[in-house]
Amino acid sequence: MTSQTVGTGDHVRLADGTVSDAGDLGVQWAMVISLRSAAAESICERGTSFAALADIPTDVAGCSSWRPIAYLSGTTIHESDESYRIGLGLLVWDAEHAALYRLRVLGDSYDVTAGATATFEYEPVP
Secondary structure, eight states, X not given: OEEOSTTOOOEEETTTTEEEXXXXXXXXXXXXXXXXXXXXXXXXXXXXXXXXXXXXXOOGGXXXXXXXXXXXXXXXXXXXXXXXXXXXXXXXXXXXXXXXXXXXXXXXXXXXXXXXXXXXXXXXXX
16 A cells, blocks of 8 residues: 555555555554554554464454554655564454454555555454
């Protein structure tokens, strides 16, 4: 997903992967790149160094802090493979809090002219 200007960016509908200007989870940037949910208390960080999506625990009882945002890298010029948040594991509710997904950050980038990107993989939690 991309964000070309401060405070705006692509969103993904988690159920089918559709990327548009509205959805369950969006990317934005200002001083840092972030993933933002359309609903409060929708994102829980599960750890920072997961090698595989399947390694991220899915027990919601283990989440003590649900927020509408997850912070990625700062907005210093960097390529996606230079992100210091690669491997970040999250649990993310869709906008209606009807379906839960686990998500692993694969990278993020920032460029003065191109804006910010965030790349991740995700799957529904059964």
